[in-house]
Amino acid sequence: MAKQGRILGVGPTDNTSDQRTPRQRLRLIPDVARASFVPVVPARYAANPHEWDMTCTAPDRPRAAGVPIEVTGRLRTASGRAVAGALLEVWSANHYGRYRHIEDHSGLQLDENHLGLGRVLTDDEGHYRFWAISPGAYLARPDIGRWRPKHIHMSISGGSSRLITQMYFPGEPNNATDPMAILMGDAFERNLGKPRETGTADVEEAYDFDIVVGGRNATFFE
């Protein structure tokens, strides 16, 4: 059968997904035009030096409520090349499931010691590290009792490697009903942080989350 573009899935019980998911099959990009679909993000990133520690708003401020965690991992392309000097933009809800975002009207509790925003760069071997507060789950669809499982958002920009994803937590009861997790199917496992010992880090839990940027874009200029 001739190769075809994907038909995107609509997230079950996700109204926004229903409103915004293209219904037509995606078109294949003609070979002659393929490279033009590969944005290269200029490496001119901003990041404040304390942003790797999202458990407090500034180094001299108290820790936010909840469980402090460390997340580490390695960023690679599907061909195995480490992506060095890439920017990870990280955002997550506080212990109570609230984002400190002007458009979060959930009314859930804010935490005076929590911003939930951080930016870190990968090192020469693609490794990254940040601390965060283990985010709270929140009720996304009160009408049907559907929760968003706890998750941490990550946006990755490294040359032609580009990915927006989320890290989830193993064993969470709401994982199974999450619309995006349902669309991932068995591959959802790849988006789970893997618990590990905390070592000497001043946190209560630690997770490894290796990230692989798939598709051809990431490897175009290798």
Added chain:
Amino acid sequence: MIYPASNLLPATNEDTCGPYFPIYFADPALENLTRLDPGLVTEASGMRIILRGRVLDRHGELANGVVLEFWQANAKGVYRTPATEGHEDIDTWFYGYGRMRTATGAYELPTIMPGAATGRAPNITVTIFSDGINRVVTQVFFDTEDGNESDPVLQAAGEEAPRLIARHDGRTASGAEVYVFDIIMAGDNETPFFDDLES
């Protein structure tokens, strides 16, 4: 399901950026491609344009909280990539990558008219991230520029190619020519999107 043999690592799944992509991460330098950074005396070569429009959902409503990324060649049709480092037609004052989050779903990108790359009509690649979807990509063309009839991407869009062509608005704003391009995520007149994972 049987997967083809491959040495590739299994890719991390893309996921929605959700409704709360941090405004904190906005970078003014990426929201106006006509100069590198605010406050610098730098100007990209080429005709200044403003690409503006709306991102609309299946019901014709504005799609709020969308993250848009743009990617284009410079006025001479050269993309700034590792493959063109040191190219004689690189414009020192132009990168060609833009990013912005629109709270309402309306957007406006000041930039320059891209030149035609070999075999192509002038275009800007647009990537859309939003709550409810993973990224989708397309390219936008211009009704005043040559080469649209023979462009391979427009040809791949078939009868729907006109939906990828921005309309010259017949006026200028701040000295720039205004082009209008609405992105219709789903439903009637859905914008043709392309598959940059499978292609």
